[in-house]
Amino acid sequence: MGTVKLLKQIDNAFFREVGEIAQFTARFFQTVTKPKQEWEEFINQCFWVGYKTLTLVGITAFIMGLVLTIQSRPTLVEFGAESLLPSMVSVSLVREISPVITALICAGKIGSGMGAELGSMRVTEQIDAMEVSGTNPFKYLVVTRVLASTVMVPILSSVGIAIGLCGGYLGVNIRGHISWNLFWHQAFEALSFGDLIPSLIKTFFFGFAIGIIGCYKGYNSKKGTEGVGQSATTAVIVASLVVFVLDLIAVQVTDLLGLT
Amino acid sequence: MEPVIQIKDLNKSFGDNHVLRNFNMAINAGENLAILGKSGSGKSVLIKCIISLMEVDSGEMIVLGKDIQLLNSDELDSLRAEVGFLFQSNALYDSMTIRENLEFPLRRHWSKEERKKGADAAVKEALEDVGLSHTIDMMPAELSGGMRKRIALARALILRPKVIMYDEPTTGLDPITSREISNLMLSVQKKYKSAALIISHDLNCIKMTSNRVIMLIEGTRYAEDTYENLRKSEDPKIKEFFD
Numbered sequence: 001m002g003t004v005k006l007l008k009q010i011d012n013a014f015f016r017e018v019g020e021i022a023q024f025t026a027r028f029f030q031t032v033t034k035p036k037q038e039w040e041e042f043i044n045q046c047f048w049v050g051y052k053t054l055t056l057v058g059i060t061a062f063i064m065g066l067v068l069t070i071q072s073r074p075t076l077v078e079f080g081a082e083s084l085l086p087s088m089v090s091v092s093l094v095r096e097i098s099p100v101i102t103a104l105i106c107a108g109k110i111g112s113g114m115g116a117e118l119g120s121m122r123v124t125e126q127i128d129a130m131e132v133s134g135t136n137p138f139k140y141l142v143v144t145r146v147l148a149s150t151v152m153v154p155i156l157s158s159v160g161i162a163i164g165l166c167g168g169y170l171g172v173n174i175r176g177h178i179s180w181n182l183f184w185h186q187a188f189e190a191l192s193f194g195d196l197i198p199s200l201i202k203t204f205f206f207g208f209a210i211g212i213i214g215c216y217k218g219y220n221s222k223k224g225t226e227g228v229g230q231s232a233t234t235a236v237i238v239a240s241l242v243v244f245v246l247d248l249i250a251v252q253v254t255d256l257l258g259l260t
Numbered sequence: 261m262e263p264v265i266q267i268k269d270l271n272k273s274f275g276d277n278h279v280l281r282n283f284n285m286a287i288n289a290g291e292n293l294a295i296l297g298k299s300g301s302g303k304s305v306l307i308k309c310i311i312s313l314m315e316v317d318s319g320e321m322i323v324l325g326k327d328i329q330l331l332n333s334d335e336l337d338s339l340r341a342e343v344g345f346l347f348q349s350n351a352l353y354d355s356m357t358i359r360e361n362l363e364f365p366l367r368r369h370w371s372k373e374e375r376k377k378g379a380d381a382a383v384k385e386a387l388e389d390v391g392l393s394h395t396i397d398m399m400p401a402e403l404s405g406g407m408r409k410r411i412a413l414a415r416a417l418i419l420r421p422k423v424i425m426y427d428e429p430t431t432g433l434d435p436i437t438s439r440e441i442s443n444l445m446l447s448v449q450k451k452y453k454s455a456a457l458i459i460s461h462d463l464n465c466i467k468m469t470s471n472r473v474i475m476l477i478e479g480t481r482y483a484e485d486t487y488e489n490l491r492k493s494e495d496p497k498i499k500e501f502f503d
Contacts (some may be wrong), residue, residue, distance in 0.1 A: 120354070127350040130353075130364075134340045134368035
């Protein structure tokens with residue numbers, strides 16, 4: 001009986017949270033269309049999102065490209081398909097690795113940052129102070145951050161693809177030799193719009209989800225400093241999970257549309 | 261004369277916890293009204309209901325002649341320009357300089373042209389009022405507790421409000437700084453001829469700043485009089501505060 005009750009409570013909490021996030025998202029769409037946009041803060045947030053994660057995304061993408069090439073090489077050599085390495089690396093990076101890795105890094109860095117920053121502002125009454133001063137805190141804080149992460153994650157993912165391919169070029173040249181021009185020619189030749197467009201579209205969704213969840217957790221933070229910590233942690237966990245779920249959906253949709 | 265704030269039969273509860281019960285009060289122009297009560301007696305909830313940061317269960321709140329529950333968000337924002345609010349925690353924006361903190365309320369209520377022409381002078385005057393002109397380019401984290409309180413007061417003053425609400429203005433400050441803040445509240449009132457609603461349990465602050473005191477006990481208006489008269493009261497519940 002106790003276990004059933006516990007499961008019911010967990011279920012209730014889960015569905016309540018899903019409902020609240022849906023309400024928060026609906027509020028975002030209601031607010032974003034209202035006039036007087038906070039462009040200055042939006043640009044500021046875009047800079048911070050890019051600035052905070054570019055180095056991390058770059059280093060991770062480079063290592064992923066390098067490792068992927070080095071680890072795939074023996075298998076391809078076995079089948080006499082070593083020349084397909086640039087194509088394989090580019091398709092892997094564009095379709096899956098760069099979007100997902102970038103989104104996970106952003107979930108960790110931006111999601112937790114938003115959760116902690118807005119959470120701290122909530123518990124120190126800074127959000128109330130904004131409201132009292134006549135500024136809509138939802139528009140100023142949430143809308144700008146969500147839009148910034150929606151715009152910046154695809155850009156970061158694209159940068160990640162380029163840097164990851166550089167890592168792949170290095171990986172190919174550790175054991176073999178391929179010219180810079182040939183590597184890029186082969187990498188691009190293997191790609192089609194069916195690879196690029198779905199990848200780009202899903203990163204917009206990843207960025208939006210990271211922004212919404214980070215802001216939702218921070219904006220609704222409670223219980224003082226303990227709550228701020230909880231907001232930051234749960235923002236990362238939930239955003240990372242949602243990234244995987246969205247990726248799964250994106251793969252299914254791409255498959256259904258025959259783009260794979 | 262019409263009161264600047266009038267509250268009628270205000271009720272507010274959180275679940276089974278009835279914080280405010282049929283609460284009534286009125287503040288006249290130029291008057292300093294203090295609400296005295298224990299921690300958890302509903303003082304801060306009252307002040308947040310008046311500025312519409314919290315919704316009430318029932319009752320009527322007329323602020324500067326307008327029923328705040330009937331206002332749409334734009335009307336409420338306009339009304340808020342005429343009501344200054346000093347938060348207990350100061351609520352200064354950590355990531356902004358003092359200048360940006362003070363300019364923040366102007367961005368909603370002044371046009372771009374007005375801000376270009378007058379924001380700098382308004383910020384400097386507000387800082388002069390609180391005696392902290394030199395902090396203009398500093399960050400809130402670089403200031404002491406008393407200085408932060410003064411800056412928060414300067415921010416509350418920048419739009420020249422007709423009413424200023426103080427939520428525990430001296431909490432957490434040493435006695436000397438508390439006295440300085442109380443004196444500052446008086447000088448501000450003298451200069452801007454504003455009314456004030458002071459929420460506090462600091463008797464010295466209330467003694468120095470208030471014209472009238474309401475005692476809030478268990479969410480109701482238990483007593484109302486001047487500080488001196490309440491201090492002389494023989495009622496055990498009132499005496500408890502002054503002993």
